[in-house]
Amino acid sequence: MNFRSTILTLYFLQIGFTLLMKYLSYQGDSSPELHERILKYFSEADIQNGIDYGRRGFFASILSQVLDFILTGLFVFTPISKRLEDYLAQKTKDRFYLTVVLFFLVFAFAKAILSLPFSYYFGFVLEHQFGFSKMTFIDWVVRTSKTLTLTIGIGILLGVLAVFVLKQFKKTWKLILPIGSLLLSLLFTILFPILITPLFYDYKPIEEGSLKNKIVALCDLAKIKVDKVYVINESKYSGHTNAYFTGFGDNRKIFLYDTLIQNHTEEEVVSVLGHEIGHWSHNHQLKDIALSTIETALLCFLVGFLFMKTKEENNIHLKEIHSPSSIPFLFLLISIISFFSSPTWNSLSRLQEKEADWEALVLTKDKKSFISTEIKMARDNKSRLNPNPLNVFLYHSHPTTLERIRMAEEF
Incomplete structure (x- = not known):
């Protein structure tokens, strides 16, 4: 063949x-x-x-x-x-x-x-x-x-x-x-x-308050330095929920969908971020x-x-590889x-x-x-x-x- x-x-x-x-x-x-x-x-x-x-x-x-x-x-x-x-x-x-x-x-x-x-x-x-x-x-x-x-x-x-x-x-x-x-x-x-x-x-920085404090405390516990925590306005487009980390070193950022915050308790949001921290760890x-x-x-x-x-x-029908x-x-x-x-x-x-x-x-x-x-x-x-x-x-x-x-x- x-x-x-x-x-x-x-x-x-x-x-x-x-x-x-x-x-x-x-x-x-x-x-x-x-x-x-x-x-x-x-x-x-x-x-x-x-x-x-x-x-x-x-x-x-x-x-x-x-x-x-x-x-x-x-x-x-x-x-x-x-x-x-x-x-x-x-x-x-x-x-x-x-x-x-x-x-x-x-x-x-x-x-x-x-x-x-x-x-x-x-x-x-x-x-x-x-x-x-x-x-x-x-x-x-x-x-x-x-x-x-x-x-x-x-x-x-x-x-x-x-x-x-x-x-x-x-x-x-x-x-x-x-x-x-x-x-x-x-x-x-x-x-x-x-x-x-x-x-x-x-997107905008997360509001000061209980949720941000819990996120910062979790990152400190994991010994991960985070530059900013942002909230994305996903609710403008869909009802899907998500969260993710991005960046390296001192430039790490956390992005949360606002739908995640709206549909979940603070403890549940922290649990989702714990998963993302796991990827970094x-x-x-x-x-x-x-x-x-x-x-x-x-x-x-x-x-x-x-x-x-x-x-x-x-x-x-092939010519050169380029x-x-x-x-x-x-x-x-x-x-x-x-x-x-x-x-x-x-x-x-x-x-x-x-x-x-x-x-x-x-x-x-x-x-x-x-x-x-x-x-x-x-x-x-x-x-x-x-x-x-x-x-x-x-x-x-x-x-x-x-x-x-x-x-x-x-x-």
């Missing part, structure tokens, strides 16, 4: 398995034993709300996934990419990097146009239907425009940088790209709250960046090998490799989440608030309480709600 046939087989395997997992996710876990355990903490209505929200737009999500696969397949397995590069090169009079930028724009725009109706349906129609979204249509248009502009803009910038490295450093690009991704990850972590968050949210962010750098290095070597072998066979027309093929290779590697990374993520949960319990010594938080957050977010176990094992980045409650009960 040649490499083209192998890649085609893996491509269709990825499509088939993705659709199978969507079906299993839709089905969930209907075992009577699990149902009985759920009813210790939740009502039948809570279970049904999670099922209904988890199943929302099932056929639309399948159609979206299939269309995205088809678009990628057309760019990879037909002469479209090569002809588009030749056309753009002719129009730009062979100005290479301008051709690269225009190719990225066309490819990204095609994906955006394809996904836009589904983004509207899932992000606006269904979120309103389930009582989460508070956005007007104009709010949604503005927010989506910002997201697309930012995503495409950053994507093109990073893409051009990657192409530059591939073209100029033909022998060492497999070492340069991982180092570059490491530096960019660190830079993005620092700049995200400064440049990205303000584009989408208004165990250096999960730095570990993730380090592992991501290692993964990028392995990915570069594997993608480079597969590209050269496929090009040698001349069964797919050519614009090679971009969709490189994306496909990365997608296939990630398809096989993601279960490993998800299991590591679940382990980190368990460590953070445990740290929250150790810091607060308040398992009652931890459990009530999990129950409220599951209800607030209409979480699926009976997910399919295979889906959880392969693709969930967090433990299930019942797993987290059980750990707290055993604390």
Whole structure:
């Protein structure tokens, strides 16, 4: 079997398995034993709300996934990419990097146009239907425009940088790209709250009072210096709840959704922050960046090998690895490799989440608030309480709600 046939087989395997997992996710876990355990903490209505929200737009999500696969397949397995590069090169009079930028724009725009109706349906129609979204249509248009502009803009910038490295450093690009991704990850972590968050949210320092005092005391107990504590106006857009840390060293910041403060007691908010502190105590962010750098290095070597072998066979329309027309093929290779590697990374993520949960319990010594938080957050977010176990094992980045409650009960 040649490499083209192998890649085609893996491509269709990825499509088939993705659709199978969507079906299993839709089905969930209907075992009577699990149902009985759920009813210790939740009502039948809570279970049904999670099922209904988890199943929302099932056929639309399948159609979206299939269309995205088809678009990628057309760019990879037909002469479209090569002809588009030749056309753009002719129009730009062979100005290479301008051709690269225009190719990225066309490819990204095609994906955006394809996904836009589904983004509207899932992000606006269904979120309103389930009582989460508070956005007007104009709010949604503005927010989506910002997201697309930012995503495409950053994507093109990073893409051009990657192409530059591939073209100029033909022998060492497999070492340069991982180092570059490491530096960019660190830079993005620092700049995200400064440049990205303000584009989408208004936020302000938390008011002086009991909650702030408890947060500061918890951070002091964990020996974590926090620069600022901010409250984000999520309630303007949705009813979802969340909290997170960002930054490094003395520049650490805490962001709380105002919906979290509105829907939870102070002790429950502190419990949520205890979890986030757990991530910092165990250096999960730095570990993730380090592992991501290692993964990028392995990915570069594997993608480079597969590209050269496929090009040698001349069964797919490929030019050089830095050519614009090679971009969709490189994306496909990365997608296939990630398809096989993601279960490993998800299991590591679940382990980190368990460590953070445990740290929250150790810091607060308040398992009652931890459990009530999990129950409220599951209800607030209409979480699926009976997910399919295979889906959880392969693709969930967090433990299930019942797993987290059980750990707290055993604390």
